[in-house]
Amino acid sequence: MRFSRRRRRPGEYDSLSVVPIRECVVSFDDLRGVRHSVRVQASSVLEAAGLGLKRVREQEMLDDDAGFSDITVEVATKTTHMVPIAKLIEWRDSHGKTPREMTRKANTRRG
Numbered sequence: 001m002r003f004s005r006r007r008r009r010p011g012e013y014d015s016l017s018v019v020p021i022r023e024c025v026v027s028f029d030d031l032r033g034v035r036h037s038v039r040v041q042a043s044s045v046l047e048a049a050g051l052g053l054k055r056v057r058e059q060e061m062l063d064d065d066a067g068f069s070d071i072t073v074e075v076a077t078k079t080t081h082m083v084p085i086a087k088l089i090e091w092r093d094s095h096g097k098t099p100r101e102m103t104r105k106a107n108t109r110r111g
Contacts, residue, residue, distance in 0.1 A: 023076045026052025029069040039076075048073045 026048055027037035038055045042048035049071045092109060096102030 024048040024052070025074040025076060026055075026071060027074075028053075028056075028071045031068075045073045045075075048075075 021041050021043050024040055024042055024045075025037055026040055027035060029035050036056045038052050038059070040048050040051040040055060042051055052071065052073070053068075092105055094105070096105050
C-alpha cells in the first residue's frame with residue numbers, strides 16, 4: 001500500500017477559528033476563609049482557573065493546590081456599540097417581519 005503526502009495549500013489554515021481571549025476574574029477561598037481574587041486573560045474557563053491559581057500562588061506565596069474551595073471564574077464581557085441615530089430611526093419606523101420584531105420596535109417608540 002502506498003501513502004502519499006498531501007501538500008498544504010497556501011492559506012489553508014486561514015479559515016481556522018480563533019478562540020477569543022476574554023478577561024476573567026478568578027476567585028476562591030483558602031482554609032482560613034480568606035477570599036483570593038485575580039484578573040487573568042484566557043480562552044477557556046479551565047485555562048482561566050489555572051492561570052488564576054498560578055497568579056495567586058506567585059503573588060501571595062501559597063504552596064500547594066490543597067485546601068482551597070472550588071474556583072469561581074467570572075467571564076467579564078463588555079460590548080460597546082455606536083448606533084447612528086438615523087439608522088435607529090430607520091429601523092424603528094420600518095415594519096417588523098415577525099410579531100416579535102414588531103413588538104420590539106413598538107416598545108422603542110414614544111407612547
